[in-house]
Amino acid sequence: MDKIKEHFSSKVGEAQKDVKDFISQHGDEVIGEIKVSQLYQGMRGMPALICETSKLDPEEGIRFRGYSIPELQEKLPSMPDGGKEPLPEGIFHLMLMNEIPGDDEVRRLSNNWARRSIVPPHVFKVIDSLPKSAHPMTQFVAGIMALRTESEFARAYRHGIHKSEYWMPTYEDAMNLIARLPRVAAYIYRRVYHNGEHIEPDPKLDWAGNFAHMLGFDNDEFKELMRLYMTIHSDHEGGNVSAHAVKLVGSALSDSYLSFAAGMNGLAGPLHGLANQEVIRWILSMRDELGGGLPSKEQIANYCRKTLADGKVIPGFGHAVLRKTDPRYEAQRKFALDHMPHDEMFLIVSRIYEVVPDILSATGKVKNPWPNVDAHSGQLLMHYGLTEYDFYTVLFGVARSLGTMANMIWDRALGLPIERPGSTTTALLKDQFGK
Numbered sequence: 001m002d003k004i005k006e007h008f009s010s011k012v013g014e015a016q017k018d019v020k021d022f023i024s025q026h027g028d029e030v031i032g033e034i035k036v037s038q039l040y041q042g043m044r045g046m047p048a049l050i051c052e053t054s055k056l057d058p059e060e061g062i063r064f065r066g067y068s069i070p071e072l073q074e075k076l077p078s079m080p081d082g083g084k085e086p087l088p089e090g091i092f093h094l095m096l097m098n099e100i101p102g103d104d105e106v107r108r109l110s111n112n113w114a115r116r117s118i119v120p121p122h123v124f125k126v127i128d129s130l131p132k133s134a135h136p137m138t139q140f141v142a143g144i145m146a147l148r149t150e151s152e153f154a155r156a157y158r159h160g161i162h163k164s165e166y167w168m169p170t171y172e173d174a175m176n177l178i179a180r181l182p183r184v185a186a187y188i189y190r191r192v193y194h195n196g197e198h199i200e201p202d203p204k205l206d207w208a209g210n211f212a213h214m215l216g217f218d219n220d221e222f223k224e225l226m227r228l229y230m231t232i233h234s235d236h237e238g239g240n241v242s243a244h245a246v247k248l249v250g251s252a253l254s255d256s257y258l259s260f261a262a263g264m265n266g267l268a269g270p271l272h273g274l275a276n277q278e279v280i281r282w283i284l285s286m287r288d289e290l291g292g293g294l295p296s297k298e299q300i301a302n303y304c305r306k307t308l309a310d311g312k313v314i315p316g317f318g319h320a321v322l323r324k325t326d327p328r329y330e331a332q333r334k335f336a337l338d339h340m341p342h343d344e345m346f347l348i349v350s351r352i353y354e355v356v357p358d359i360l361s362a363t364g365k366v367k368n369p370w371p372n373v374d375a376h377s378g379q380l381l382m383h384y385g386l387t388e389y390d391f392y393t394v395l396f397g398v399a400r401s402l403g404t405m406a407n408m409i410w411d412r413a414l415g416l417p418i419e420r421p422g423s424t425t426t427a428l429l430k431d432q433f434g435k
């Protein structure tokens, strides 16, 4: 057993007992009521899941195991040679172990993932069999499904593993998946946008630094951006579409590959992760229509009104839970202010921020007029030359493996059952409430 697994293993027994005792003491307490309207509104506001790794507060935004993003930027280890941004290895350790790691623990994770990172050749063949025009998320999901031949959980289950040990092969699958995703993602990027000129991994680099390297961006500032990007996109409590899909599919004891692919299919929807590519598409088409340059506030306002009149959403704004500017947006804005305050796209994104909330509020129906994480990420990537926005959601997907896989290991360790909520019909509800 590797040291990381041993460390996790030491936490399992106590956590199992803690949850069991808690349920036996408080299992009958009532935590809320459900309104009819919530059944028609995407179950908004109904606590229905356990997710230990992070919690979203509507006003404050995300906290990972209790820590806000600025706190993580201060407390999580960064690169030893003057790095400022948190290493994604650190947030994974925090989510899995519920402890802020030290430099040694983060280095151990980097090395562990580097050792696990070899992608079997058939995965590349599966990706190569798709047309290059297939959306990068289609290629990504195909690659993840092809990786499934390596599932240790599927193999162990077939051989009759005892249920108390499910978390062990799940840990192996989760760690292997996280280790291999950057290579799969970079392969897709180089295949589609750089004539298939692939770049070999550099196992001496950290996980995000190596990812940037394989994508073809060896500039140190871009690597720092990738570390921040991977950290802040890693998790957003349990109910968002991608995390919930991973959890739901995983609850049927589908392995990490099947479950993560399901989550990625959800992330590829334009109301969820794909919004980050839609933001850049929307800005570029606004700029084209206005003949280039920095649009005035009035021009942006007119373009927003036209978008709404056409029955479309303004991408990057609004949120199902948040009721203020997303702290992930703020972290990215700070990165832009520190590194590229005069970048034209940044100035456009900033001006959009000044205009859109009033326009969305004026509709009288949008519950949160403020920007979310997706309103900013594309601008930062564009600045460093990663301009192929159809690829952006793949980056988001690689990051989301950290939270969803930490959760999956815990779900198996706690022996959580198959998910099976009830459903009802409008006719039955009408009967219940006297028509």
Ligand SMILES: CC(=O)SCCNC(=O)CCNC(=O)[C@H](O)C(C)(C)COP(=O)(O)OP(=O)(O)OC[C@H]1O[C@@H](n2cnc3c(N)ncnc32)[C@H](O)[C@@H]1OP(=O)(O)O
Residues within 6 Å of the ligand: 270, 271, 272, 273, 275, 308, 312, 313, 314, 315, 316, 317, 318, 319, 320, 321, 360, 365, 366, 367, 368, 372, 373, 374
């Ligand atoms: C990583 C992430 O997934 S972050 C979210 C990324 N998605 C986007 O940025 C897409 C744009 N935003 C949206 O579509 C929404 O705000 C969502 C999907 C994020 C949240 O949806 P909901 O919780 O249903 O939002 P809300 O309750 O405020 O919706 C009420 C109405 O306002 C509309 N609305 C919400 N946000 C927007 C927006 N940005 N532009 C236009 N209309 C909006 C909804 O479409 C809905 O209209 P309807 O009553 O005609 O159907």
Ligand SMILES: O=C([O-])CC(=O)C(=O)O
Residues within 6 Å of the ligand: 235, 236, 239, 240, 241, 242, 320, 321, 372, 373
């Ligand atoms: O929380 C949500 O519903 C969407 C979101 O911001 C995320 O998953 O990062």
